[in-house]
Amino acid sequence: MELKPVDLFYEDIGQGIPVLLVHGYPLDHTIWAPVVEGLKDTARFILPDMRGYGKSPDTNEVHSMRLLAEDLRALIDKLGLEKVILVGHSMGGYVALSFAHAYPNYLSGLGLVATQADADSPEKRQSRLVTAREAKRRGVGYVTGGMPAKLTQNEAIQKQLNELMLNNRTGSLINSLKGMAERPDANPTLAAIKVPAVVIAGTQDQIIPLQLARTLAQMLSKGWLVEVADAGHMPMLENPTAVIDAVKQLICHVGECK
Numbered sequence: 001m002e003l004k005p006v007d008l009f010y011e012d013i014g015q016g017i018p019v020l021l022v023h024g025y026p027l028d029h030t031i032w033a034p035v036v037e038g039l040k041d042t043a044r045f046i047l048p049d050m051r052g053y054g055k056s057p058d059t060n061e062v063h064s065m066r067l068l069a070e071d072l073r074a075l076i077d078k079l080g081l082e083k084v085i086l087v088g089h090s091m092g093g094y095v096a097l098s099f100a101h102a103y104p105n106y107l108s109g110l111g112l113v114a115t116q117a118d119a120d121s122p123e124k125r126q127s128r129l130v131t132a133r134e135a136k137r138r139g140v141g142y143v144t145g146g147m148p149a150k151l152t153q154n155e156a157i158q159k160q161l162n163e164l165m166l167n168n169r170t171g172s173l174i175n176s177l178k179g180m181a182e183r184p185d186a187n188p189t190l191a192a193i194k195v196p197a198v199v200i201a202g203t204q205d206q207i208i209p210l211q212l213a214r215t216l217a218q219m220l221s222k223g224w225l226v227e228v229a230d231a232g233h234m235p236m237l238e239n240p241t242a243v244i245d246a247v248k249q250l251i252c253h254v255g256e257c258k
């Protein structure tokens, strides 16, 4: 099937080695603000809103991870960049792994935040598809209502995330739920990833068990794990200092220490 990219909205902040920060579901680029604030004198940060989120357009298609990776490839080409450090959070991490498989030569480094290489279990897949079906009738609040409490225990961040999620369009949530449900197991592709790769995981993540992050880091030939204390699924908001340090270390491993 033809993969037709859309023109993503993005912010472009700072100068130096390009770092593409990819948000997860169902959020937008603003989740990275504290990390960019801490690192903007170190590198160039490109922050897209993924297809269907924030200010980026959607089409009436399932958000397969491969299609979302194609959107990123089109953005990188539009910016005239040869290589990027790609950092993806959760669904953004699923996309980053799909991108690493499709376009290994575009990568100088990889950051995988609160994410996994595993596909959905049959039960998880089924529950996503039921949610997608019900969402048509019941709307955005039905899909996102219970999410903030699972993402973090920090009430101020829960409130921030709730507001962000309620701005979404139902159709985009449905497209992402279907895309995540059908995503393939990325484990067989990990051995081919030869660039420095940091796996960042909140020790209290209720969505992605810590053990999966540990295994992921072990399977990457130049991978290492950063466990973030006092964080759940949103370490970049819950403990930005730890994520800033980890991304700085990644940039340094790629060869640009400041």
Ligand code: MLT
Binding pocket: 023, 024, 025, 026, 089, 090, 091, 092, 180, 207
């Ligand atoms: C995300 O944070 O992107 C999603 O919660 C990931 C998922 O549902 O698998």
